[in-house]
Amino acid sequence: MAGYNFWGLPGWRCAFVIMGILSCLIGFLVFQFVVDPRRLSGAHEMGKMSDRENLIEDKSTRSATIWLESWAAMKMVMKVPTFQVIVLQGLVGMVPWTAIVFITLWFELIGFDHNSSATLVGIFAAGCALGSFFGGIIADRMSQKYPHAGRVMCAQFSAFMGIPFSLFLLRVIPQEVSSYYTYATTLFLMGFTISWCATATNGPVFAEVVPPKHRTMIYALDRAFEVSFSSFAAPIVGILSEKIYGYDSKSVDPVLGSTREAMALSRGLLAMMVVPFGLCSLFYSPLYWTFKQDREIARIASAKETEML
Incomplete structure (x- = not known):
């Protein structure tokens, strides 16, 4: 449009x-x-x-009590090692997804028109959508075979795959309009493999270590941490591209783009994608030890709460 x-x-x-x-x-x-x-x-x-x-709440329930209860639950959950690990990986794991907003501009700098650039971004989005679905299915099956490690392995695989795909997309493929189908194939496969973490691991793991009563609040807290921290990624891509790699917006042709500026932007993108993807995969590792213990603690607490009802 x-x-x-x-x-x-x-x-x-x-x-x-x-x-x-x-x-x-x-x-x-x-x-x-x-x-x-x-x-x-x-x-x-x-x-x-x-x-x-x-669904209508009891009118006698005071908002102050609800807030105090939520605050107590939040402090309790923040002490759970598994929650800390997921938030930690999310702080760096969201950085590439924030930086990738420049990909449309990058395609237009290469010389693609609006329709071609939008189609390539749409192909990437379609790959992410399918990847989220199939990643969840694969993780469910892996968790049946490896109850304490299956989901973690899926998340690490997904985060790690961002490294070779980013390198291939931004450095290996010739930055030319003639590479359209290579870009399309790479973007689809990249989106399909790097989008597993939320559905395969983060959501299901949270569901097993967070009290159901406060689950929505904890999800929101996690998103607040991750998105607020990763918001610096886009400005840093711009700073790297301009100050270090020589991007000059005045040299860009509005119709034909600019090969030199496309190369500079791709280097800035690469720096903010490869390193965070690698750190994200690494930061999932503690879950091999913390998830089993925290899940058992949550199950015992849930069983006691059920008995008291």
Whole structure:
């Protein structure tokens, strides 16, 4: 849509508006139809009220009590070694995903037009979507065979694969328009293999070491840590490209791009992808020792809580 105008507006603005409308629609549907199982009342009340009515909290519950309880749970979970490891790997693991926002600009500097660049990015996104799905399936099967290590192995494999694919994408493939199909194939395979961590490991591991009552809050806390820390990646790519590798925006042809600037940007991207991918894979290693112990502790605590009900 970037190369066209719709109703007098640039296509990229229309794309943002469409995504915003779809997001609002999804939020409304979730609010309207999704039932939170944590808030369901007992069987006696369930026979008299609908699911939506069961979600209404007791008016006597004070917000201060909820916040204090959440704060206590957050402090407790932050002491869990497995949680610390996942947050640590996420701090560096999110850096390449933040830096990769420059990939569209990089393709256009090589000389691809808007449509070709968008298609390549779309192919990468499709690979990531399929990779997340199949990565979860593979990790489920691996966890059945290796209960305490299967998911960790999947995460390390996925993070490590970012290194050779980044090198091949940014340094080996000739930065020419004629390499379109090579880029497309590489991006799809790269997206398919580097997108496993969240569905294969992080989410399932959190589900086993975090109390169900506070699971959503802990997920949000993890995302806050990771995204806030990784936000510096994009500016650093720009600084590296300009100050070290010689990127000059004034030398870029708006239509044909610039091979020299494309090379400079690719080097900046490479620095912010290869090293973080390697560190992310390395930082998963402590889970081989912490996950088993923390999972058993969580199971015992959950069993005791169930007995008290």
